[in-house]
Amino acid sequence: MTSTFVGMPAFPEAARTALGDSQLRANLAHATSTIRAKRARVVGEVDDWEQLRLAGAAVKDDVLLHLDEHLVRLEEALTANGAVVHWARDAEEACAVVAEVARSHGVDEVVKVKSMATAEIELNEHLEALGIAAWETDLAELIVQLGEDLPSHILVPAIHRNRAEIRQIFTDRMAAAGRPAPDDLTDEPARLAEAARLHLREKFLRAKVGVSGANFAVADSGTLVVVESEGNGRMCLTLPEVLVSVVGIEKVLPTWSDLEVFLQLLPRSSTGERMNPYTSTWAGVQPGDGPQEVHVVLLDNGRTRALADEVGRQALRCIRCSACLNVCPVYERTGGHSYGSVYPGPIGAILNPLLRGVGTDEQTDSLPYASSLCGACYEVCPVRIDIPSVLVDLRAQVVDAPRGGIPKPEAVALQAAAAAFSSAARMSLAEKVSGFAGRLLGWQLGRRGRTSLRRIPGPGAGWTDARDAPLPAAESFRSWWKRTGGRDA
Amino acid sequence: MRDGVSARDDILRDVRRAVGEARRPVDVPRDYRRERVVEAATVDLFAERVADYRAEVVRCSLDEVEARIAAALPPHAQVVVPDGLPWAVPGAVPDDRLTPAHLDGLDGVVTGATVGIAETGTIVLSHGPGEGRRAITLVPDLHVCVVRADQVVAGVPDAIRLLDPTRPTTWISGPSATSDIELDRVEGVHGPRTLLVILAG
Structure with missing residues (x-):
């Protein structure tokens, strides 16, 4: 089950605290307005953008309405490519698979590519409890991990931190995790990135086991896809001897050619670039190139619950681009922590209740109300998720959820x-x-x-x-x- | 196994139950641009868009490739080269299953490519002859990549059509970069910090 950040209050209370933090509001306003402008510019230069959105939504709908068939095909293709396929009903089962793989190779550390699915199942905490260190290698995730902090944005998880805070975190915390930060570290972004490069390189070069998610899983060829910027993804996918990828069951695409739609929609919607610096695709084990033992964990963890919701199932089209966060007036002012989940913003306001179910905890039930229903999220969504309609439907479900017979x-x-x-x-x-x-x-x-x-x-x-x-x-x-x-x- | 039922059976059953009566064929409208003609302007656009990512682009004729490679490398550089590279490289170190640590001690790598995408300024490697296994274009800090003009296509769908999904592929759009610190773009985190593209022909 996806869990709420421990001890997180309901949205209104958390939002009130966030609104009082003027540094946070300034960082967020800068971040969201910058990405909004970049996205608008690169989307504007694609004259078939609407056709791509329609195609993207239709491909995903086709996947969802025949998900069992696609999953079986994906499993067959992955197995034929030499990968070992595991199925996990929930976070606990998925974490157990990763832990078992790590244990079978006798390692006490793994290197990780930024992955929403592994954040959702709290893999790092689970492994830590078993004495296995899971090193985050994305720069922002490293900042969050070293700072013992929580991510606040899907794409740029440390967006609530400014450069001076990051320098302090590196100076104070890097030594305990490996190579220390240089003595003369300044708060220049290039110097901070260099410090991260040096700190992580020793981990990449010695790592035996890598852990990733996947942006897409192609059923007909058994190909997984990871889209990234820094090259840490390539390091984790290429250098270790063993690779475990935790993939939500909704990530499947029927054919390789469907990527022609999503590799156009995702980078422009996400970072506002024509293309992200690096995309890696791999089909199981490639003899002599990269990991020679490949595992894929197909994760449910509430996705079949969301799929059963006739209005809400469209949320499973989501490709985690975070465009909806950047246009949301509520997110821009309250930040990601207020949503109490690894999925913040408008998509989080529908995805969390859909994955967890309404009527079980106050925090989750508060999320469908964390919106003014302005509709900006629907307009930018590359797969046309009608977030406002799902929000309204979920509000009705929250009101109707049985609570011991006492009317709301x-x-x-x-x-x-x-x-x-x-x-x-x-x-x-x-x-x-x-x-x-x-x-x-x-x-x-x-x-x-x-x-x-x-x-x-x-x-x-x-x-x-x-x-x-x-x-x-x-x-x-x-x-x-x-x-x-x-x-x- | 939990209660004697495998997770696989449970998940597939839950999927079928969740979809229920809603299962129906979905028509995917494919009226976006799928096939586009390559013109002289397409190759110019490729050069321009690669340079937009702050990669260095050098254009030359096919006969000049070796001279351009030599000029791109620092003096006495130790450079890993994949099997099947059709050009001679000074200071070449053949990729004889070099370890990551060994690769980390080298100065650069020279490879060819499988396809170049003009609209996005992207180079795609499929790691066959002349391109090498994935690690060699990742660990060294300088990547010199030769793309022939006849390998350039217009858009992403044109590239997808040419690629084999069972091969590993790496799509490279400029040098490694991050915008994680206050959204300031910084080139060079973990991948090669310098990407030099020789566009030949």
Whole structure:
């Protein structure tokens, strides 16, 4: 099961904390606006972008509606290529496979390519408990790991850290993990990247076991694909003797030629480049070239649950580009940590409840509300996931989720509203009460220099968890019209 | 095995149950650009887009390749070369199953390529003769890559069609780079920090 970051509060509370951190907000605003502009520029130069999006969405829908057939074909092709295929129902089973492979080779460390699936199953923590160090080799993941921190963005997980903080983390923590940072390390990005290069190179050169995810898994040829920038992926996929790849079951593509769509959609949507620096493809074991023992773990961990959701299953089209994060006004202000998961932003707001199920914990149930439903995420999504519609549907599921037979406050409030709106006399009475409350509260808050109610008590408290409530108007429209006839408008 | 049922059987059963009645054929619209003609401008675009990634691009005729390779290498450089490379390289060290540590001690690598993609400025290696196994173009800090003009195609679909999915492939678009620190692009993290492309013909 995908788990919430330990002890993470529900979204509104976490967001309130994040909003108070002005450094974080500045870093996020800079990051998201920079990537947005880069993406817009490179997407704008592709004149068949919409056709590619339609094709991408259709390929993924075809995969999802015949997922069993594609998985069986993928397994056959991988096995024919000399790979060992494992199936994992949940995080625990997937971690156990990786641990067993590491143990069978007697190693106490593995090198890792950045992978959302392995972050989702908390592989590093699992291996650490067994005395196996899992070294993250992506620069941002290294920053997060050395800083004992949490990732805050799918593409650039350390985006909440600035260069001075990164220098400090390297200086303080690199020595305990291997080669120390140079004594004269500055906070110049090129120097920091050089420090990471030197620190990690000794790990790459001695590593026996590499661990990766995969962006795509081609069923007809048994080919896995990893898309990256730094070359750490190539190091982990090429130099170790043994490679284990943890792949979500929705990553399968029917044919090699389907890559022609996704290798155009992904880099432009993700880093805003025409193409990412490095893409590696491999089909099992290649004699004399790269790892001679190759394992692939096909991971469910809630994906079949998401697949059963007729509205929500489209979330499984996701190719983890993170374009939706960068355009989201909520993400831009609250950052990734507020979502309490390795999948933040708009996609996280639907994917986490779909993978975990609604009605089990408050944090997950709060996520479908972490949105203003502005729809920017749908517009940029390269595989056309209609995130706003899924959010609305999940909100309904959260409200309907059984909680010991006690109706949710929204249901009670809407029943009361129905009663008031259906009778003029009751409506008029309600307005009088509201107007009186508005005048009274306005007078009280005015003395404290405020113009809005931050939280309202009682059954409405949940509503104001995520928003400030305006003061009730001092006078209703109908009473104002009766009094003035509209003359002082 | 858990409760006597394999994870494989469980997952496949859950997939079938989840899809249920929704299973239906999906038509994939393929009206994006799939095949494009290569013109003289396509090769120019390739050169321009490779250079956009801050890779160095040198254009020459096919006869000049060896001289350009020699000029691209530092004096007395030790350079790994794959089997089947059609050009002579000064300071060549044949790839006799060199270890990663040995490769790390060399100055560079010279290879050919399988295809070049103009629209994205990408070079694709498929690691056969003249290109070598994957490690040799990864560990050394300088990669000199010779691409013949007749290997350049217009777009990604044109390249996919030419590649064999059962071969390992490496798609290279500029030198190794990261933007992980405040989104400042820095060339050269783990892959070769210098990529020099000789575009011949």
